[in-house]
Amino acid sequence: MVFNGSSVGNINQRGVCVQKAPKNNKGIEQLREVMRALRDPQHGCPWDLQQSFTSLIPYTIEETYEAVDAIQKGEPEAMKDELGDLLFQVVFYAQLAEENGWFDLHDIAAGTSNKLIRRHPHVFAEAAEQQQQQPLSNQQIKQQWEAIKQQERQQKSEQASVFDDIPSQLPSVLMAAKLQKRAASVGFDWQDAAPVYDKIFEEIEEVKTARDSAHQEEEVGDLLFAVINLARHLQVNPEAALQTANQKFRRRFSAIERVLAEQQQSPADCDLAQLEEYWQQVKQR
Structure with a gap:
């Protein structure tokens, strides 16, 4: 593998970047070449060479939480640093995929761009059509987004479920909110929050009368699910x-x-x- 030293800074004989790249270089391409150097079979880093899609998962989760923490603290330098670490995770996965001949970072970016254009017809429609359209409300935009996603799921499978592409490893709070949102997108939802309050009080009574620990666990789960549903109706992010x-x-x-x-x-x-x-x-x- 040949590396362009002028594009990534000085690369030593082991293929490691030892000097900061010039300011005018494109950061993404620099990061990609650094990643390639780390994965070089002869001169790369032994740890990076041992990694796989599966082994990177814990680090991706950790970096995501660290990025969220920096964002919540409102510290720009920390945000830049942690978002960079998170970006590196994406670049790492892209490198592994490229080595397998599946896709590369450009394919990821292009796929995401195309998806965003497809799901925002109110932004990327033809100019003539856009001029004729009335501005959409936030609620209409959300409904349009979910309808387009459902069409995409149906195109992938004739027996598509609204839950098909919900990741099974989501944290439970986020999973509950996602399930409720998807069910609501096809009409399975109360019109306002009033019945949700009644449901919460009902679930509290069922927790009080639960027979044993297993029953208590089930009823507490139902109670938490109902509270998350209330948060959704109030447009509050439960997480x-x-x-x-x-x-x-x-x-x-x-x-x-x-x-x-x-x-x-x-x-x-x-x-x-x-x-x-x-x-x-x-x-x-």
Whole structure:
């Protein structure tokens, strides 16, 4: 394999980039060539050469969460760094696919571009048609998007289900929201949130009367599913809402720990009534 040193910076005899590339180079192409160097059979990195689609999955998940964390903190430099790590994961998968003769990074980008154009006819329609169209509401755009996706699924399979392309490994909160959204796209949904509140109260009563641990687990699952459905009706992202609640709980309890530490105590030294009193003080502050 031959590498163009002028395009990726100085490549040493082991094929490793040892100098920052010139500023005017295209970053994506530079990253692709660095990736090729890492995967070079003779001079590449032993760790990178051992990786496969499956082995990269944990790192992809980790990098995704790190990127989300940087975005939520609003730190531009951290965002740039973590998004770069996430981009590297995509480039790594593309390199593995290219080595197998399946597709490359350009195919990924072109496929995504074509899909976005296809699913946004209100943006990419012919100019004459676009002028005649009334601007679509956000709700109409979402309905159009889901209708086009359903058409795509049907083209792939005559017996397509609205759930066909939902990843089986989604976290449970995101999975529930996705299932509900897909069912709603074909009309299986309440018109407003009022019945959802009733359903939540119904599920709470069923949790209270559950017979054993297995029954309790089932009913708690139904309750959580109903709460996520309420979030969807209120147009609240349930994952984001739960993350915010987690962060708030952590922030408040950590404040209690700091107060107790100043008194040379820990939460374990207090009973529930004392901890609740500290909790209320922290909330007031």
